[in-house]
Amino acid sequence: MSHVTQKLMDLFRSAPRGILDIKKVATQLGVGKRRVQDVINIFSEMGLIERRSNNRARWIGFDLSNQDEGPQQKKLKEDILQFQMTEEALDELIKDSAQQLLELANDKENQRLAYLTIQDLNAIPVFQEQNVLIVKAPEETKLEVPTPGFDSIQVYIKSTKGPIDVYLCEREDHMANNMPHAGETSTSESKRPEELDKE
Numbered sequence: 001m002s003h004v005t006q007k008l009m010d011l012f013r014s015a016p017r018g019i020l021d022i023k024k025v026a027t028q029l030g031v032g033k034r035r036v037q038d039v040i041n042i043f044s045e046m047g048l049i050e051r052r053s054n055n056r057a058r059w060i061g062f063d064l065s066n067q068d069e070g071p072q073q074k075k076l077k078e079d080i081l082q083f084q085m086t087e088e089a090l091d092e093l094i095k096d097s098a099q100q101l102l103e104l105a106n107d108k109e110n111q112r113l114a115y116l117t118i119q120d121l122n123a124i125p126v127f128q129e130q131n132v133l134i135v136k137a138p139e140e141t142k143l144e145v146p147t148p149g150f151d152s153i154q155v156y157i158k159s160t161k162g163p164i165d166v167y168l169c170e171r172e173d174h175m176a177n178n179m180p181h182a183g184e185t186s187t188s189e190s191k192r193p194e195e196l197d198k199e
Contacts, residue, residue, distance in 0.1 A: 004031055004035055005039050005042075005080050007029055008020075008029075011025060012049075018058050019052065019058045020057055020059075021055055022036050022057060023055050042080075042083060046061070047060075047061065048061030048062075118169045121169050122169070131168070133166055133167070134166070134167040135157060135164065136164070136166075136167070137157065137164040137165070138162040140160075140161060141161075143157050144156040
């Protein structure tokens, strides 16, 4: 981040009226737009730039043409160093978490138990009184939810890499109302993923 920050300040120094196009800067520096946006956001929080649009920013901080390092420049360097240390710590945490998830996913015992029942979902407070759809789809499946209508909602799911399975999890109150009476039988039951695959 410190490298991107210094390069960005050099570009602001040479830019006409101190205005830069963030997309062009990312391409010029050979880094992702997100990384440039992170530095821009830090500058914005410090009151050093103003956003002209989503992709344009103007330098309004200290005089970049002055080569002498003043209090603002020193403070900026200290802040950048602190942000860099925080970023490195977060990157390490994300890396460790990803490795732990990978190990959990590859454990055969965990794979055997990696399923939820309807009762499990109904026990989650945020899902109570809700109709829940479970989607089993290949990687890179696209899901779009247009703006809901007054009394309806539409969901579009598209995949080019395989079939898509969608399961409706009925609410417990609805399930209770549809329970069989005396002498009747019910074929509805919670099934493990491997059982669903065999159907």
